[in-house]
Amino acid sequence: MIRELHQKLINREITATELAEQYFAVIEKKDGDLNAYLTLTKELALEQAKKVDEKIARGEAIELLEGIPGGIKDLILLEGVRSTGGSKILDNYIAPYDATVVEKLREVGAVFLGKTNCDEFAMGSSGENSAYGQTKNPHDLTRVPGGTSSGSAAAMGAGMAAWTLGTDTGGSSRQPAAFCGVVGLKPTYGRISRYGVMAAASSLEQIGIITGSVEDAAIVLSAVSGRDRFDATTGDSFDKKFEDYLTGDVSGMKIGIIKEHLSGLREDVKKVMETVLEKYKKLGAEIVEIELPHNKYALPAYYIINFSEISSNLARYDGVKYGMRSDDKKETDLTDADFVEEKNLLETYLDTRQYNLGAEVKRRIMLGTYALSAGYYDAYYLRAQKVRTLIKQEFEKVLQEVDMVLTPTTPTPAFKIGENTNDPLQMYLEDIFTVTANILGVPAISVPAGTVPVDGKDLPIGFQLMGKWFDEENLLRAADAYERMLIDKK
Numbered sequence: 001m002i003r004e005l006h007q008k009l010i011n012r013e014i015t016a017t018e019l020a021e022q023y024f025a026v027i028e029k030k031d032g033d034l035n036a037y038l039t040l041t042k043e044l045a046l047e048q049a050k051k052v053d054e055k056i057a058r059g060e061a062i063e064l065l066e067g068i069p070g071g072i073k074d075l076i077l078l079e080g081v082r083s084t085g086g087s088k089i090l091d092n093y094i095a096p097y098d099a100t101v102v103e104k105l106r107e108v109g110a111v112f113l114g115k116t117n118c119d120e121f122a123m124g125s126s127g128e129n130s131a132y133g134q135t136k137n138p139h140d141l142t143r144v145p146g147g148t149s150s151g152s153a154a155a156m157g158a159g160m161a162a163w164t165l166g167t168d169t170g171g172s173s174r175q176p177a178a179f180c181g182v183v184g185l186k187p188t189y190g191r192i193s194r195y196g197v198m199a200a201a202s203s204l205e206q207i208g209i210i211t212g213s214v215e216d217a218a219i220v221l222s223a224v225s226g227r228d229r230f231d232a233t234t235g236d237s238f239d240k241k242f243e244d245y246l247t248g249d250v251s252g253m254k255i256g257i258i259k260e261h262l263s264g265l266r267e268d269v270k271k272v273m274e275t276v277l278e279k280y281k282k283l284g285a286e287i288v289e290i291e292l293p294h295n296k297y298a299l300p301a302y303y304i305i306n307f308s309e310i311s312s313n314l315a316r317y318d319g320v321k322y323g324m325r326s327d328d329k330k331e332t333d334l335t336d337a338d339f340v341e342e343k344n345l346l347e348t349y350l351d352t353r354q355y356n357l358g359a360e361v362k363r364r365i366m367l368g369t370y371a372l373s374a375g376y377y378d379a380y381y382l383r384a385q386k387v388r389t390l391i392k393q394e395f396e397k398v399l400q401e402v403d404m405v406l407t408p409t410t411p412t413p414a415f416k417i418g419e420n421t422n423d424p425l426q427m428y429l430e431d432i433f434t435v436t437a438n439i440l441g442v443p444a445i446s447v448p449a450g451t452v453p454v455d456g457k458d459l460p461i462g463f464q465l466m467g468k469w470f471d472e473e474n475l476l477r478a479a480d481a482y483e484r485m486l487i488d489k490k
């Protein structure tokens with residue numbers, strides 16, 4: 001799709017300005033219902049588009065992403081634009097600099113439509129934890145779009161962007177992509193710089209890419225990845241283009257499946273997954289049953305590590321360094337307690353956090369602090385890290401037998417808004433298939449697999465491929481081959 005838009009631009013069938021205007025028109029029409037965008041950056045977008053038009057008018061060559069409009073998750077800094085991270089505590093925060101990914105996208109001439117809604121500080125699976133209202137699923141407005149990159153996925157699902165950036169700590173780009181019927185990529189840990197991204201669980205998270213096709217994800221990945229001196233966890237840059245690896249050929253490729261995963265699935269989802277496996281066999285891939293006995297501990301280990309790192313990272317939101325402080329509350333929100341003449345520092349911290357952080361964020365800070373505290377550290381955080389090592393060792397062994405592992409992206413299609421709100425554990429269980437890739441740091445992608453009928457609507461389902469560390473080219477090739485097969489069939 002990006003390639004088609006690029007063709008239109010260079011054939012002068014449309015100008016970059018018209019293209020941006022078209023997307024803003026769709027946003028205008030649909031976003032009142034969907035609430036995918038928190039801030040629109042129309043002035044900036046039109047300025048960026050104009051530069052591309054001038055370049056085309058001068059007869060200069062343009063890059064694939066040049067003039068192509070997209071959205072950026074509100075957790076990622078865009079200089080001079082409000083960046084809330086979905087939290088009230090950053091309600092008045094204007095990003096003072098560009099995240100490295102944003103800078104890279106600017107360099108290739110991409111156009112920025114705006115900042116997308118998300119669960120507060122990337123905690124959640126449904127978009128219900130945003131301080132700025134629920135994002136809805138474009139396939140059924142009574143259902144969640146998934147989370148935490150809820151706005152990015154909904155915007156893609158509704159044609160309100162040509163590409164979007166999300167983040168992915170435990171599935172936040174893949175799960176909403178699956179729920180909204182689009183592609184979600186979590187690259188290898190270290191593939192993309194996290195400089196300028198609000199940190200939540202630093203050892204797990206990566207920038208995610210949400211697009212309408214696997215090729216588009218490859219194109220965006222080529223533009224935003226690479227070593228960055230501002231992020232010491234980044235690996236070597238890939239000096240080729242990922243999109244050049246999409247040959248459609250998967251013959252001889254070995255794809256592992258975990259038997260228990262499929263047998264425990266609900267019937268309709270299972271059927272879709274079986275069709276996916278059949279298609280891969282037809283394409284010449286070999287399906288191999290594998291065992292990952294410790295993988296069942298991935299979810300509890302993930303949540304202990306996630307909570308612990310969050311409790312440490314979120315200490316920065318204290319009302320002094322960033323964003324809101326309790327005194328910044330609107331007049332109408334004030335209670336008698338706020339009229340205490342002078343507050344000491346501790347009171348300022350406590351008030352700021354009490355009033356400006358949401359319930360899920362507070363829950364995680366408390367549980368994480370507990371898991372890290374003296375006397376409990378060994379039993380929780382340390383143990384979770386040991387489990388992580390065990391899973392990693394198992395996975396390394398498995399990767400000697402197979403090239404990648406296939407699972408569903410989620411156990412169910414999009415659930416109803418409110419369905420899991422009062423049951424955090426049920427909500428956490430939604431991540432059962434996605435967290436392993438974050439625990440391991442391997443790249444993973446969610447690809448639309450089909451739909452299942454629920455209450456008279458066809459809801460999208462995604463399948464996930466998990467690959468080898470820094471082997472996005474093969475992962476993308478396998479994912480793209482599946483998509484190509486469907487297109488060729490049409």
Ligand code: GLN
Pocket residue numbers: 122123124125147148167168169170171172173306431
């Ligand atoms: N749902 C998971 C969580 O709440 C994943 C979130 C994410 O990837 N940011 O932690």
